[in-house]
Amino acid sequence: AAAEKGGYATFMEKEIHEQPHAVGDTLLGRTDIEGRLVLDDMSITEDQLKDVDRIIIVACGTAAYAGMVAKYAIEHWTRIPVEVSLAHEFRYSDPIASERTLVVSISQSGETMDTLMAVKHARELGALTLSICNTHGSTIPRESDAVLYTHAGPEIAVASTKAFLAQITACYVLGLYLAQLRGGTFADDAQSVMKELHEIPAKLEELLGRMDRVKEIARFMADTRSVLFLGRNVGYPVAMEGALKLKELAYIHAEGFAAGELKHGPIALIDAGQPVFIVVPGPGTPHELHKKVVSNIQEIRARGARTIVVAEDGDEDVVPFADEVIRVPATSPLLAPLLTVVPLQVFALHLSSAKGLDVDQPRNLAKSVTVE
Numbered sequence: 001a002a003a004e005k006g007g008y009a010t011f012m013e014k015e016i017h018e019q020p021h022a023v024g025d026t027l028l029g030r031t032d033i034e035g036r037l038v039l040d041d042m043s044i045t046e047d048q049l050k051d052v053d054r055i056i057i058v059a060c061g062t063a064a065y066a067g068m069v070a071k072y073a074i075e076h077w078t079r080i081p082v083e084v085s086l087a088h089e090f091r092y093s094d095p096i097a098s099e100r101t102l103v104v105s106i107s108q109s110g111e112t113m114d115t116l117m118a119v120k121h122a123r124e125l126g127a128l129t130l131s132i133c134n135t136h137g138s139t140i141p142r143e144s145d146a147v148l149y150t151h152a153g154p155e156i157a158v159a160s161t162k163a164f165l166a167q168i169t170a171c172y173v174l175g176l177y178l179a180q181l182r183g184g185t186f187a188d189d190a191q192s193v194m195k196e197l198h199e200i201p202a203k204l205e206e207l208l209g210r211m212d213r214v215k216e217i218a219r220f221m222a223d224t225r226s227v228l229f230l231g232r233n234v235g236y237p238v239a240m241e242g243a244l245k246l247k248e249l250a251y252i253h254a255e256g257f258a259a260g261e262l263k264h265g266p267i268a269l270i271d272a273g274q275p276v277f278i279v280v281p282g283p284g285t286p287h288e289l290h291k292k293v294v295s296n297i298q299e300i301r302a303r304g305a306r307t308i309v310v311a312e313d314g315d316e317d318v319v320p321f322a323d324e325v326i327r328v329p330a331t332s333p334l335l336a337p338l339l340t341v342v343p344l345q346v347f348a349l350h351l352s353s354a355k356g357l358d359v360d361q362p363r364n365l366a367k368s369v370t371v372e
């Protein structure tokens with residue numbers, strides 16, 4: 001078993017370290033000689049895709065957070081409205097879809113019953129169905145019109161890590177593909193985003209080499225009973241994923257919030273010593289979101305929170321208000337989740353092992369839930 005874990009103590013740790021490859025391999029072979037993006041199995045025609053006027057992403061758990069990241073990117077690049085629906089909520093909500101609706105399911109296993117039922121229902125409604133999946137020949141891709149495989153390799157740990165990064169990567173590829181196909185104002189920029197995406201694996205490698213302080217923070221926090229996570233824009237689903245990891249692995253009460261929502265309620269939770277992770281948008285993010293989040297950090301710090309800030313290299317604005325700064329390499333704002341989520345994964349893993357818990361097999365959870 002030790003050999004299977006490649007020298008790591010747990011499958012999860014091994015899989016976290018496989019993330020540069022998960023992203024790189026998912027990007028592999030996605031561009032043809034003319035520089036155009038390609039998908040896998042397609043019984044959806046280019047004309048059908050050109051006519052799509054609405055996208056609904058269906059997924060559960062971590063995969064649904066990948067979908068939330070995708071919404072921001074795909075809408076920005078294609079101007080097609082994107083909704084994200086938890087698969088079990090979609091199926092029984094009397095959803096609206098037509099032959100111009102593209103229902104994108106995201107699933108590591110390809111066997112999640114809730115997601116499968118949503119896909120089947122979408123087909124009944126006449127929608128086009130595309131599966132983003134990590135498992136060749138599994139049920140969901142077989143029940144879909146088209147598939148875009150993620151190449152994360154088998155994921156053994158119950159808590160998803162490398163599959164999440166691969167799912168986000170595949171969603172970016174899909175978004176850029178649609179942008180090119182439809183030739184909108186963004187079509188010309190698609191190649192430069194692809195270039196930046198190809199730089200992510202090396203940045204991940206570098207980031208994974210600087211996790212010592214995160215591990216230390218996790219060990220110091222073994223007795224913590226509640227942790228909050230804040231993020232904004234694509235950092236918002238990252239905050240929720242950070243909270244989910246902590247619930248799953250360390251059985252700690254954790255919640256992710258949109259940073260802008262803080263003043264509308266959650267700020268009441270802040271008292272002395274409350275640990276809060278803040279995923280800070282890069283200084284280059286439009287609409288001054290960086291500045292707005294920095295002022296959120298200042299607000300909660302003034303109320304006694306212990307602020308653990310995930311910020312880009314070189315972002316000095318956060319320093320005066322941070323108890324801890326965790327640095328991630330810079331990238332363009334929409335791609336940042338591929339980097340900012342990593343310290344949150346590492347934190348949850350090490351807090352779980354500091355508590356002596358079973359990292360790979362948390363209580364009450366299954367890797368793939370094949371019942372509704």
Ligand code: G6P
Pocket residue numbers: 060061062063106107108109110111112115158159160365366367368369
């Ligand atoms: C289970 C797992 C989660 C996973 C979710 C969706 O609940 O414990 O880690 O995110 O299923 O799984 P899927 O295979 O569809 O991505």
